[in-house]
Amino acid sequence: LTNARLLPEKLTVYTTLVGLLNARNYNFGGEFVEAMIRQLKETLKNNLYNEAVYLVRFLSDLVNCHVIAAPSMVAMFENFVSVTQEEDVPQVRSDWFVYVVLSCLPWVGKELYEKKDVEMDRLLSQIEGYLKRRVKTHVPMLQVWTAEKPHPQEEYLDCLWAQIQKLKKDRWQERHILRPYIAFDSVLCEALQHNLPPFTPPGHMPDAQYPMPRVVFRMFDYTDAPEGPVMPGSHSVERFVIEENLHCIIKTHWKERKTCAAQLLSYPGKNKIPLNYHIVEVIFGELFQLPAPPHIDVMYTTLLIELCKLQPGSLPQVLAQATEMLYMRLDTMNTTCIDRLINWFSHHLSNFQFRWSWDDWSDCLTVDLDKPKPKFVKEVLEKCMRLSYHQRIVDIVPPTFAALVPADPIFIYKYADETSLPGYAVSITIANAIKNRASNEEILTILKDVPNPNQEDDDDEGESFNPLKIDVFLQTLLHLAAKSFSHSFSALAKFHEILKTLTESDEGKLHILKVVYEVWRNHPQIIAVLVDKMIRTQIVDCAAVANWLFSQDMAHEFTRLFIWEILHSTIRKMNKHVQKIQKELEEAKDKLEKQQHKRDMEKNSEDEEGQLEEQIERLQEKVESAQSEQKNLFLVIFQRFIMLLTEHLVRCETGSVDISTPWYKNCIERLQQIFLMHHVTIQQYMGTLENLLFTAELDHHILAVYQQFCALQL
Amino acid sequence: MAVKLNALNSDSYIDISQYRDQHFKGNRYEQEKLLKQSNTLYVGNLSFYTTEEQVHELFSKSGDVKRIIIGLDKIKKTACGFCFVEYYTRADAEHAMRFINGTRLDDRIIRTDWDAGFKEGRQYGRGKSGGQVRDEYRQDYDPARGGYGKLAQQHPPAEQRNSF
Numbered sequence: 001l002t003n004a005r006l007l008p009e010k011l012t013v014y015t016t017l018v019g020l021l022n023a024r025n026y027n028f029g030g031e032f033v034e035a036m037i038r039q040l041k042e043t044l045k046n047n048l049y050n051e052a053v054y055l056v057r058f059l060s061d062l063v064n065c066h067v068i069a070a071p072s073m074v075a076m077f078e079n080f081v082s083v084t085q086e087e088d089v090p091q092v093r094s095d096w097f098v099y100v101v102l103s104c105l106p107w108v109g110k111e112l113y114e115k116k117d118v119e120m121d122r123l124l125s126q127i128e129g130y131l132k133r134r135v136k137t138h139v140p141m142l143q144v145w146t147a148e149k150p151h152p153q154e155e156y157l158d159c160l161w162a163q164i165q166k167l168k169k170d171r172w173q174e175r176h177i178l179r180p181y182i183a184f185d186s187v188l189c190e191a192l193q194h195n196l197p198p199f200t201p202p203g204h205m206p207d208a209q210y211p212m213p214r215v216v217f218r219m220f221d222y223t224d225a226p227e228g229p230v231m232p233g234s235h236s237v238e239r240f241v242i243e244e245n246l247h248c249i250i251k252t253h254w255k256e257r258k259t260c261a262a263q264l265l266s267y268p269g270k271n272k273i274p275l276n277y278h279i280v281e282v283i284f285g286e287l288f289q290l291p292a293p294p295h296i297d298v299m300y301t302t303l304l305i306e307l308c309k310l311q312p313g314s315l316p317q318v319l320a321q322a323t324e325m326l327y328m329r330l331d332t333m334n335t336t337c338i339d340r341l342i343n344w345f346s347h348h349l350s351n352f353q354f355r356w357s358w359d360d361w362s363d364c365l366t367v368d369l370d371k372p373k374p375k376f377v378k379e380v381l382e383k384c385m386r387l388s389y390h391q392r393i394v395d396i397v398p399p400t401f402a403a404l405v406p407a408d409p410i411f412i413y414k415y416a417d418e419t420s421l422p423g424y425a426v427s428i429t430i431a432n433a434i435k436n437r438a439s440n441e442e443i444l445t446i447l448k449d450v451p452n453p454n455q456e457d458d459d460d461e462g463e464s465f466n467p468l469k470i471d472v473f474l475q476t477l478l479h480l481a482a483k484s485f486s487h488s489f490s491a492l493a494k495f496h497e498i499l500k501t502l503t504e505s506d507e508g509k510l511h512i513l514k515v516v517y518e519v520w521r522n523h524p525q526i527i528a529v530l531v532d533k534m535i536r537t538q539i540v541d542c543a544a545v546a547n548w549l550f551s552q553d554m555a556h557e558f559t560r561l562f563i564w565e566i567l568h569s570t571i572r573k574m575n576k577h578v579q580k581i582q583k584e585l586e587e588a589k590d591k592l593e594k595q596q597h598k599r600d601m602e603k604n605s606e607d608e609e610g611q612l613e614e615q616i617e618r619l620q621e622k623v624e625s626a627q628s629e630q631k632n633l634f635l636v637i638f639q640r641f642i643m644l645l646t647e648h649l650v651r652c653e654t655g656s657v658d659i660s661t662p663w664y665k666n667c668i669e670r671l672q673q674i675f676l677m678h679h680v681t682i683q684q685y686m687g688t689l690e691n692l693l694f695t696a697e698l699d700h701h702i703l704a705v706y707q708q709f710c711a712l713q714l
Numbered sequence: 715m716a717v718k719l720n721a722l723n724s725d726s727y728i729d730i731s732q733y734r735d736q737h738f739k740g741n742r743y744e745q746e747k748l749l750k751q752s753n754t755l756y757v758g759n760l761s762f763y764t765t766e767e768q769v770h771e772l773f774s775k776s777g778d779v780k781r782i783i784i785g786l787d788k789i790k791k792t793a794c795g796f797c798f799v800e801y802y803t804r805a806d807a808e809h810a811m812r813f814i815n816g817t818r819l820d821d822r823i824i825r826t827d828w829d830a831g832f833k834e835g836r837q838y839g840r841g842k843s844g845g846q847v848r849d850e851y852r853q854d855y856d857p858a859r860g861g862y863g864k865l866a867q868q869h870p871p872a873e874q875r876n877s878f
Contacts, residue, residue, distance in 0.1 A: 255724070255812055256726060256727060257727075257812070257813070259724070296776065297775070298775040298809065298813045298814065301775075302812075302813040302814075305817065347772075350818060350819075351817055353821060383771075386767065386768070387768060387772060387820075388768070388820065389765075389768075484765070484766045484767070485766050485767060485782070486766055486782070486783075486784075525767060525771065526767070529770065532778075
């Protein structure tokens with residue numbers, strides 16, 4: 001049973017085994033089937049829908065092994081499909097039951113049709129009706145490319161339906177699946193079959209988490225594999241089975257890359273298919289999956305490297321071909337997917353001495369730098385530099401690519417030789433003070449002399465926001481600490497008190513971020529780590545970071561990858577913070593419960609209980625406050641998006657200009673990305689979002705993103 | 715019939731290795747316990763020129779890095795080819811063991827291993843010459859790790875006149 005769950009790609013081997021055992025011992029077969037049904041009920045109860053699919057598939061293949069009687073399997077399928085008649089249930093619920101039935105048919109369609117063709121026709125017709133009335137608003141949000149050519153990004157149920165239709169037309173002749181039971185037919189056909197007990201699908205529960213819809217990723221077709229076996233067509237059932245099995249292998253072995261690569265490459269029947277192409281397509285399909293890949297991104301990089309090691313004569317070429325194709329189609333690729341491609345490609349190159357035929361991509365030099373292709377190359381080179389060093393990048397690209405080479409990541413010190421700047425004198429004094437290990441009080445005293453350009457002459461003691469003070473102190477400090485990340489972190493830690501004082505106000509927080517950017521604008525990597533540190537040490541808060549990223553000062557950087565990495569990292573920190581306090585609250589509540597139990601049994605001190613109750617009250621407040629901060633963060637972000645996008649749309653409309661500029665595509669897809677990457681958290685605040693922000697008055701382009709997002713959960 | 719087949723749940727890349735720190739204050743059991751809960755990785759076979767920034771970029775791919783401590787030559791106080799990477803969570807460190815260990819940084823295959831936890835003093839090489847022990851005795855020439863091993867530098871290998 002464990003094998004069935006954990007090695008679904010070897011399904012037919014195990015079903016054959018069960019079939020043979022059943023032929024010998026009828027009771028064994030009966031017990032086995034009962035155990036499987038129990039397990040199926042458990043997995044459904046526990047929201048383990050992907051596992052449940054394998055269980056049902058196993059059961060259906062047991063029909064082929066004469067363990068289960070075909071009519072009883074058909075009856076189970078009928079019960080599944082009847083879920084489509086339920087009212088007021090999320091679409092993803094009925095989707096799943098339809099998916100299960102369809103996905104078993106490559107294995108058992110032939111047998112079921114031979115025994116019960118009338119019922120099966122009725123079943124398929126019901127499914128067809130359901131698929132026609134399904135809402136598919138969610139699809140654009142999940143597509144990797146917006147273009148239909150060369151390969152349409154089909155909704156997964158539509159694709160599977162087309163594949164089953166074709167299979168039916170081919171009279172259920174399916175030749176890819178290995179069916180060991182055929183060899184044992186003479187033994188198996190003597191066996192007594194069992195009837196599946198009537199299986200009613202468990203009812204819908206409000207906390208059920210059905211699998212999200214998906215889009216089938218295709219990047220290759222039969223024209224791409226130059227020699228050797230032909231790739232099965234996109235609507236062939238073989239394609240479905242191969243992809244299913246390869247996904248299963250990754251799911252089983254992803255933690256052990258050598259095993260995973262070996263298992264992928266030893267896929268049975270590999271001589272009849274262009275296996276390397278299938279593997280590369282399935283891997284990229286997972287890497288680019290929206291909202292998120294099934295496994296951590298870096299796993300795919302390492303897996304591809306292992307595959308290259310095992311097949312050095314063939315796989316690297318397929319990978320290069322794939323990379324080339326992905327580059328060619330950047331214009332219509334989803335921004336989130338481009339991010340992942342940038343990260344994958346740069347990391348991959350760093351394992352192969354950055355060898356690449358950059359000249360092949362010289363077409364990117366002939367268009368504006370804000371277009372997808374040059375932008376992609378620029379971001380890749382920037383990431384490559386982070387894994388090496390500036391001169392290396394200069395050396396690896398042809399001189400013609402100079403405009404795309406990242407800036408030398410050096411510190412820009414405003415007060416270096418600019419003696420005329422206000423604050424110059426103080427910067428020298430501060431630098432010396434820091435070098436001589438002056439105390440915080442001494443430094444604050446020095447800083448009191450910094451004039452405030454914002455202030456009226458008679459305002460109160462310099463407690464209010466003084467941008468120049470922040471500028472002088474921080475520039476000087478960071479300049480002294482510019483040597484490495486560790487030096488900068490030490491500096492922030494050492495002068496934490498002063499920094500907190502300077503950034504008490506919201507304006508102060510915003511300004512400190514501004515200064516960090518100004519000094520390190522050639523080195524986005526250190527900006528990101530400094531912002532991270534400042535949030536963690538509460539020098540700035542998450543909302544300040546969001547406001548800074550969306551500010552006019554940063555508008556010229558708005559489409560750069562590092563901006564979005566900082567924003568998403570900030571949101572994640574906020575989320576983790578809330579989760580942490582919620583956990584503390586839960587633990588305190590558990591402790592209190594235990595205390596109360598003890599009290600009932602012994603004469604325990606009520607003091608302890610009182611303390612715990614106080615603690616819980618404090619934690620409750622903390623949780624509420626954290627959640628409020630979290631909600632506010634999302635509101636700030638969405639508000640800013642709406643403002644920027646509306647501005648752009650209005651401007652284009654009044655000027656009768658096409659809205660689809662590279663900036664717009666980036667911005668609207670970044671908005672989508674916020675929803676997709678943080679959908680679990682955002683779910684809690686849907687009410688507020690709808691009432692306050694995503695109202696009917698909004699431009700329909702913006703509202704569409706929100707509606708697509710809502711459609712994902714229906 | 716729910717036999718637990720450990721082979722199917724295999725996760726060998728995160729196992730602790732045979733290495734035990736001889737300077738560890740505590741017994742073997744205590745060290746192993748710490749290794750099994752640790753969020754800190756030792757990273758070896760770095761080039762002397764590999765920077766904290768490069769380490770941060772690579773190791774951030776498996777999760778948020780809490781801190782990096784570059785290993786130093788005890789005498790020269792310069793990088794001597796190893797470092798510690800500490801994560802905020804064990805899970806992130808495990809991903810590094812699975813997916814970053816054995817891949818390249820600065821063109822070199824690096825090796826990661828569980829560490830019982832950074833303590834002041836552990837950032838220094840323990841070789842007699844100040845660097846890592848492995849650089850004391852190795853015979854090969856590695857330009858990214860100071861050339862020949864220290865012993866080989868003092869007693870150069872016999873010149874190979876007749877190489878047939």
